Amino acid sequence: MTTLALKHINKTFGSGQNKVYALKDVSFETAPGDLTLILGPSGSGKSTLLTILGGLQTPTTGDMVVNNQNIKKLTQHQRETFRLNEIGFVLQSYNLVPYLTVSDQFTLVDHVKKQDNLDDADFEQVIKQLGIEKLLHQYPSELSGGQAQRVAIARALYANPSIILADEPTAALDSDRVIQVGQLLQSIAHQQNKSVVTVTHDIRLKEFADHIYELVDGELTQVK
């Protein structure tokens, strides 16, 4: 089971007078079975933190440790394999492919990651839990924001990663759906023993979280 840790991470953008300190001495750890919420206002560094956790950006200084192994010591190929097999992203922009039906969004995953995706029974359960079973033949342009978001969550789960990183997964959802998504994220963590890390400013998700952090101006503090 994969444990992910950040140790004294700093991330800056730009230089000189334009230098932005997006993350300041951030240390963080997540283990299987944990649903972790990182709360922070716009511009606090949430997306930067999530993309570093997912290996999409590298920190300026500090270490990232995966299963007790420093990611800096992995080859490029090993890092890509780690990202493909272990990380599932649910991004704010949903990242659905516009010319593919919902059903084909999952088929696409099979082309990129050929093994160990959900079997038919687990897939059916996920799409039922997310209430998207009637949308499988629709195109992304025919979906509401909330529907697209639920499809994006299902697609991340389909690849059966051990770590799910979600960027504002409830932004476009009404309160009933927030409860459903909160319960779903919780059951993925608790019942499937995955690490789920969600960055958000939606405090409605707090009741579902095992651990809560606050990110303010790039500084991370654990509050639960």
Ligand SMILES: Nc1ncnc2c1ncn2[C@@H]1O[C@H](COP(=O)(O)OP(=O)(O)OP(=O)(O)O)[C@@H](O)[C@H]1O
């Ligand atoms: N590629 C970049 N180049 C320069 N500055 C950046 C870059 N990415 C992020 N920043 C800056 O780093 C800070 C943190 O940004 P980040 O997007 O991580 O915040 P956020 O909390 O996710 O915000 P939002 O909720 O609005 O997406 C901001 O000041 C932002 O302008």
